[in-house]
Amino acid sequence: MNTSAFWIIVLGLWIFTLQNRVKHLEKIVSRLLDKDTKPVAQTLTVEQQAVKPETKPVESEDQAEEEPEYVSAVSQLEMAHESPKPTRDTAPKEAYVHTEPSWLMQMLSNYFTGGNLLVRIGGVILFFGLAFLVKYAAEHSVISIEMRLWGIALIAVALIVTGWRLRDREGAYGQILQGLGVAILYLLIYGASKFYGLLSLEMAFVLMLGVVVLGSILAVMEDSLPLALFATAGGFLVPILTSSGDGSHIMLFSYYAFLNLGLFIVAWFRSWRVLNVVGFLFTFVIATVWGVLRYKSELFTTTEPFLILYFFMYLCISVLFTIKHPFEPKNLVDGTLVFGLPMIAFPLQISLVHDFSYAEAYSALFLGLLYLALWFWLKNKERTLLLAQSFLALSVVFFTIAIPYIFDADVSAALWSLESTGIIWIALKQSRPLTRYFGMALLFVALFVYPDSVGYYNSLTLAEYLGYLIIITATFIAAYLLDTHKHVLPALDVFIAKVYLFFAILFWFTGTLNILPRIYAFVAGQDILFTLIAGTLLLVAVTMKVQWQLLVKTLQGFLFLGMLVFFLQAGGIIRLLYVHPFVDLGAVLYGIFLLLHFLLLYLYRKEWQWAKAIHVAGLWFFVLVVSLELHYHIENLYHQQSDSLMALACVPLVVSFLLMLPKQYRGWLEEQREAYQMLGAGGLLTALGVWQLRTFSVVPVGNALPVFNLLDIIQIMVLAMMGYWGYRQKNLLSKEAGNTLYGAVAIMGILLITVIFARAVHHSQGIAYNMHALWDSDYFQTGLSLLWSMIAIVLMVLSKRYGQKILWLGGFGLLIVVVLKLFFVELAHSGTIERIVSFIVVGTLLLLIGYFVPMPPGETEHDET
Structure with missing residues (x-):
C-alpha cells in the first residue's frame, strides 16, 4: 500500500512538472505569435556567415522584382527558411486564451519548476523513503533500534550541515537540503517516541521544540521560504506517513x-x-x-x-x-x-x-x-x-x-431584522457592497423565519405583535435606505427596496389582522378596512416627515385596495357569507375611507402619476356605494323591482348633471375638470345606458300613464343627459366619435319610445308585458308601424329644416324597416282590420313624404350614392 502511494505521488509530481513545462512553452509561443515583427532568419553556420555578402533590406515587392536573377547561395538559404511576414490582410488567427492559475497551483508550480528541479524532487522522494523506512523498521526488526535512529539522525545532521555550507548556491540548493534535514529530525523524534518508546513524552516535546527553533532560525536567517516550506510540510506529514491507526490524539x-x-x-x-x-x-x-x-x-x-x-x-x-x-x-x-x-x-x-x-x-x-x-x-x-x-x-x-442560540425563533428574527438594517445603513455609508448584501440576505431570513415561528393564522399575543412591529419597522427603514441611494446602486438593489416595502406592508396587514380579534370583534371584512385605513394614516405621517417618492407612489393603491375589500365584502366572498358592508362600524369606516381618499388626492395631487385615473375611479366608487345603498333600502322598503331599479339611476344621473356644470370646479379640482367631465361623467352615463337597456323589460307598477310615470321620466332624463354630455364634449370628441354617439342616442331614443308605447298597450289593452304576447297582438303591430312611420316623418322634416342629410337617411332607414315589417309580419294576417289599416296608412304616408320631403340633394356624388 505504501509502495503504491509512493509511486503514485512520484508519477503525479512528474506529470505536474511536465504540465507546467508545457504551459511555460505555450506562453512563449503565444508571445511570439502576438509580436507583429519580421520573422528572424535561421542561424547560419560559421562558414555561411563568412561568405555572406552585405545586402540591403528589401523594402517592397516591386523592388524585390528588380533585383538580379542571380542570388548567392546564402541569400537563397535565407529566403528558403524565412517565414512569410504577417500582414493585416491575412485571416486573423485564433486568439490564445491564457488563464491565470490559483495561488496554490502557482506555489506548487514555482516549487517544482523554479530553481534546481532535480534537488527539489529528490528531496521529496528521499523524505518519503526515510518515512517508509522508519515505519518498516518498526515493523521488521533488522538492526538494533538505536542504530537505526542514530543512522537517520546522522543523515539529518549531514543534510543540515551540507545545506548550510551550500546556502549561497543558486536554485535554493542548500535551503532545500536543510529543510529536508529538519523534516527528518521531526520524523526521527516522532518515531522514537511513538513507535519505540525510547523518548518520554516530555523529552520528545523538548526535542521537537528545539527542532522547531532550529528550523525557524535557519529559515529567518537565510530568508528562505523553500527551507521553511520543506521543514513545515515534512513536519506535518510525519504523523500521516507513519500512522498505524492507533495513536494518541494528545500526542x-x-x-x-x-x-x-x-x-x-x-x-x-x-x-x-x-x-x-x-x-x-x-x-x-x-x-x-x-x-x-x-x-x-x-x-x-x-x-x-x-x-x-x-x-x-x-x-x-x-x-x-x-x-x-x-x-x-x-x-x-x-x-x-x-x-x-x-x-x-x-x-x-x-x-x-x-x-x-x-x-x-x-x-x-x-x-x-x-x-x-x-x-x-x-x-x-x-x-x-x-x-x-x-x-x-x-x-x-x-x-x-x-x-438563535440564546432566544426563540421569533425573538431571533426580530433582532436579526434590526441588525440587518444597521448593517445595510453602515454598508451604504461606507460603500461596501458585500456587507450590504449580507445585511439584505439576513433581513430576508428574518422575514421568512418570524411568521413561521409565530404561526400564519394564529391569534397573536401582544409580545408577538410587537415582534411584528419591529420587523415591519426594520424592513421599512431598509427599503427607505436602499431606495434613497438608488442613484448609486445597481438595479437589483433598487428592486429589492420595492420588495422590502411590499413585505413591510404585507406584515402590517397580517400582524394587525391577527391581533385585532383581541381588541374588537369586527364584522367580516371591516377589520381589513380598518387595518388599511390605519396603515395608510401611518404612511401619510411618514411622508410628511420624509421625502420618499416610492412611498408616495405606493399610496396610489390605497383606493383600489379599499374597493377590492368592498367588492369582496358586498359579494359575500369574504368568509363565504353575505354581510352588508355598512353594518356595525361599516358606514363609519367607509365614510373615513372616502374622506381619506380625497385627502390623499389633495396632498399628493402633484406627485401622483395616476392622479387622473384615481380621481375618476374614486368618483365611480363613491357613486356606486351610494347607489347600492339606496337600492338596498328602497328594495327592502317597497319590495318592487321597478322602484329598486330606479334607485340605481338616481345618484349617477344627478352626479353626471353636476359634473357638467362649469362652476363646480374650483381650486385644485380645476386641474381635473376634463377628467371628471370626460371620463367621470362619460363612465357614469355609459353605466346608465346599460341600466336603460336593463329597465326596458320592466313595467311600472299600477295603471301608470305613458310618459307621466317616474320610470319613463327617469329614462327620458337619462337619454337627454347623454345628448347633453355629447353636446358639451363636442370639442374633445372627433367627428366620427360624435356621429357615433348621436347615432347611439337616436337608436336608444327610438327604442325608448317603442318601450313606452308597449307599456301603454300593456296597461290599456291588458296584454301581458312580454315579447311573445305583444308580437302576436294585431293592435300592437299596427300601432308600432304607425309610430315608427311618424318618427320617420319627424326625422325627415327636421332634415329639411336644418339641412342635415343624416336625419333624412335615418328616417328613410326606419321606413324601410316599417315596409319590411308590413310584408313579413302584417301580410301574414292581412284579413284583420288592423293590418289593413296599417297598409293603407303607411302607404299614404310614404306618398306624402315623397312629395313634401324628398331626398335632399347631396354635396357629392358619393353622398348621392
Whole structure:
C-alpha cells in the first residue's frame, strides 16, 4: 500500500512538472505569435556567415522584382527558411486564451519548476523513503533500534550541515537540503517516541521544540521560504506517513502545536503567506478528519484546549501578516486566514460543545467579543484599517449567530431584522457592497423565519405583535435606505427596496389582522378596512416627515385596495357569507375611507402619476356605494323591482348633471375638470345606458300613464343627459366619435319610445308585458308601424329644416324597416282590420313624404350614392 502511494505521488509530481513545462512553452509561443515583427532568419553556420555578402533590406515587392536573377547561395538559404511576414490582410488567427492559475497551483508550480528541479524532487522522494523506512523498521526488526535512529539522525545532521555550507548556491540548493534535514529530525523524534518508546513524552516535546527553533532560525536567517516550506510540510506529514491507526490524539495535537509554534515564530519575522496557509490547511484539515472519525464526547477535555490553541495561533499569525508585511498596499489582509479560520474553527467548536447547554451561544458571543476587541485595537492604525474592518464584520456575524442560540425563533428574527438594517445603513455609508448584501440576505431570513415561528393564522399575543412591529419597522427603514441611494446602486438593489416595502406592508396587514380579534370583534371584512385605513394614516405621517417618492407612489393603491375589500365584502366572498358592508362600524369606516381618499388626492395631487385615473375611479366608487345603498333600502322598503331599479339611476344621473356644470370646479379640482367631465361623467352615463337597456323589460307598477310615470321620466332624463354630455364634449370628441354617439342616442331614443308605447298597450289593452304576447297582438303591430312611420316623418322634416342629410337617411332607414315589417309580419294576417289599416296608412304616408320631403340633394356624388 505504501509502495503504491509512493509511486503514485512520484508519477503525479512528474506529470505536474511536465504540465507546467508545457504551459511555460505555450506562453512563449503565444508571445511570439502576438509580436507583429519580421520573422528572424535561421542561424547560419560559421562558414555561411563568412561568405555572406552585405545586402540591403528589401523594402517592397516591386523592388524585390528588380533585383538580379542571380542570388548567392546564402541569400537563397535565407529566403528558403524565412517565414512569410504577417500582414493585416491575412485571416486573423485564433486568439490564445491564457488563464491565470490559483495561488496554490502557482506555489506548487514555482516549487517544482523554479530553481534546481532535480534537488527539489529528490528531496521529496528521499523524505518519503526515510518515512517508509522508519515505519518498516518498526515493523521488521533488522538492526538494533538505536542504530537505526542514530543512522537517520546522522543523515539529518549531514543534510543540515551540507545545506548550510551550500546556502549561497543558486536554485535554493542548500535551503532545500536543510529543510529536508529538519523534516527528518521531526520524523526521527516522532518515531522514537511513538513507535519505540525510547523518548518520554516530555523529552520528545523538548526535542521537537528545539527542532522547531532550529528550523525557524535557519529559515529567518537565510530568508528562505523553500527551507521553511520543506521543514513545515515534512513536519506535518510525519504523523500521516507513519500512522498505524492507533495513536494518541494528545500526542498528535501536541506535536502539531509545536509545529504551529514554529510557524508563529517565523511569522513574527517574515510575512510568508504561503507558509501560513500550508500550516493552516494541514492543521485544520487533519483535525477535522480526526474529529469526524475518532472524536467522542468523553475526549472533550483533551481536545478543546488544542482547538483553542490552534485558533489563537493562527489568529495571531493573520494579524502579524498584516502588521509585519513590508510591501504595499499597507492594508494587505490574508483573506484565507482571516475568514477561513472562523469558518473552520467555529463548526469544529459547535461539534465539540453541542452536548452542553448554551455552549454554542457562549462560543459565538466569545468570538463576537474577541473580534470586536481586535477591531477596537486595530481600527486607528493605517496599516491595519482593512483588517480591523474585516474583524468588525466577523464580530457582527458571530453576534448574529449567537442570537438563535440564546432566544426563540421569533425573538431571533426580530433582532436579526434590526441588525440587518444597521448593517445595510453602515454598508451604504461606507460603500461596501458585500456587507450590504449580507445585511439584505439576513433581513430576508428574518422575514421568512418570524411568521413561521409565530404561526400564519394564529391569534397573536401582544409580545408577538410587537415582534411584528419591529420587523415591519426594520424592513421599512431598509427599503427607505436602499431606495434613497438608488442613484448609486445597481438595479437589483433598487428592486429589492420595492420588495422590502411590499413585505413591510404585507406584515402590517397580517400582524394587525391577527391581533385585532383581541381588541374588537369586527364584522367580516371591516377589520381589513380598518387595518388599511390605519396603515395608510401611518404612511401619510411618514411622508410628511420624509421625502420618499416610492412611498408616495405606493399610496396610489390605497383606493383600489379599499374597493377590492368592498367588492369582496358586498359579494359575500369574504368568509363565504353575505354581510352588508355598512353594518356595525361599516358606514363609519367607509365614510373615513372616502374622506381619506380625497385627502390623499389633495396632498399628493402633484406627485401622483395616476392622479387622473384615481380621481375618476374614486368618483365611480363613491357613486356606486351610494347607489347600492339606496337600492338596498328602497328594495327592502317597497319590495318592487321597478322602484329598486330606479334607485340605481338616481345618484349617477344627478352626479353626471353636476359634473357638467362649469362652476363646480374650483381650486385644485380645476386641474381635473376634463377628467371628471370626460371620463367621470362619460363612465357614469355609459353605466346608465346599460341600466336603460336593463329597465326596458320592466313595467311600472299600477295603471301608470305613458310618459307621466317616474320610470319613463327617469329614462327620458337619462337619454337627454347623454345628448347633453355629447353636446358639451363636442370639442374633445372627433367627428366620427360624435356621429357615433348621436347615432347611439337616436337608436336608444327610438327604442325608448317603442318601450313606452308597449307599456301603454300593456296597461290599456291588458296584454301581458312580454315579447311573445305583444308580437302576436294585431293592435300592437299596427300601432308600432304607425309610430315608427311618424318618427320617420319627424326625422325627415327636421332634415329639411336644418339641412342635415343624416336625419333624412335615418328616417328613410326606419321606413324601410316599417315596409319590411308590413310584408313579413302584417301580410301574414292581412284579413284583420288592423293590418289593413296599417297598409293603407303607411302607404299614404310614404306618398306624402315623397312629395313634401324628398331626398335632399347631396354635396357629392358619393353622398348621392
